[in-house]
Amino acid sequence: METSFTHTTVLLDEPIDALFEGRGDAPAGTYVDATFGRGGHSRAILARLGPQGHLIAFDKDAEAVAEATRITDARFSIRHQGFRDLGELAPASVAGLLMDLGISSPQIDNPARGFSFRFDGPLDMRMDTTRGESVAEWLATAETQQIAEVIRDYGEERFAVQIAKAIVARRQERGPVSTTTELADLVAGTVKTREQGQNPATRTFQALRIFINAELEELQQALDASLSVLEPGGRLAVISFHSLEDRIVKQFIARHSKEVYDRRAPFATPQPMKLRPLARIRPSEAEVAGNPRSRSAILRIAERTEA
Incomplete structure (x- = not known):
């Protein structure tokens, strides 16, 4: 008998509000859910996306991809790839990019996946x-x-x-x-x-x-790719769940939110800033009370500059 594992999406509305801010009631353009998981964020994006919009999702977990195939919306497509491959998208083609770095509850709660010490199962832990x-x-x-x-x-x-x-x-x-x-x-x-x-x-x-799973290396590659694929004014939203991830995201945004001077050519025009930091958001007390797994989450939001 097939076992059903449920998942509650952490910070469901906040990143989507940020991605769509200022885009009107029926946003067009291409959006990316870089970590489909069980599709909570993807479905919420599709619910607000305009008829001319498109959502591309990535996930290297075959079970997540199987879940994604249940979405029949013509505006949606899924790629069985990790988000390290974001750079395959066309330059400056993405209006909003969401990365939810947490593993999903079905991954944790399924003993066969080997992610949790709470259940006896094979010691696997591979996302793919x-x-x-x-x-x-x-x-x-x-x-x-x-x-x-x-x-x-x-x-x-x-x-x-x-x-x-x-x-x-x-x-x-x-x-x-x-x-x-x-x-x-x-x-x-x-x-x-x-x-x-x-x-x-x-x-x-x-x-x-x-x-x-080379998670930190993949995160850095995905963040680097975001600078290429985001259009000017496009939004980046990243949800992290532990200090190692959040430190990488924080430092990445900080590094690209200031002008870069070449010390070897002090009078040369500096390279312009590439990101504008917008917000750092934690789950509400009510969300943490209802879903304790959300307590460590941090959402950081930045905007691609015009440069």
Whole structure:
């Protein structure tokens, strides 16, 4: 029997309000939902988009693409690609670009995907299960130092070395870790102290997921591509869920929201700013109360300048 997993979209209205601001009652132009997920934002965009508008969605998760095929609106199209491929769109062709960087509840809640320590399942964590190696496959051969660096850099885990040593020791003694429960129990037995209310494995699972999907590298590539594909006056809206992502987005907007001078040619005309920062928005208290998974979300909005 097929199991149904529900998803509540975080910050549903705020980014769409920003994308459509000043565009009238029936916005035209091309909009992009760079991370379709389960389609909450895409459906909300289509509900407000004018008849001459078009929405392009990206997602590398085959299950998300299957969900997208249920949308029969002629203004909508889906690409089975990660948002690192945004640069394939025509230059200055996009009026609004939304990136929701969180993984969807169906991904987390489906034990077969291996994203959560709350359910026993294969240790996979790939967003695109049709390619690449799983976390279990990587941990089966990675060296202690490699594992420690990943857990430290992507999970900001202070016990990264101890966890890495435990994973390798377990591999040598009883074979590699292959399920979510095995990894969670191993980490719990290694990390003796943890923030109140947080599972000891939280940071490790986050780190391995980010690494195996190259999430931060893909985010940087997508942000760089946004400068090319956004039309002058086009809006960029990015929702992040942890400090590593938000830091990249914040620094990207800051870097491109000022004129750039060439120190080797101090009298040359500076390169003009490319983005105008507009807002930083957090979920309301009511949203957090109704959907605790929204509590860490941060929405940043910027506008492509005329230059």
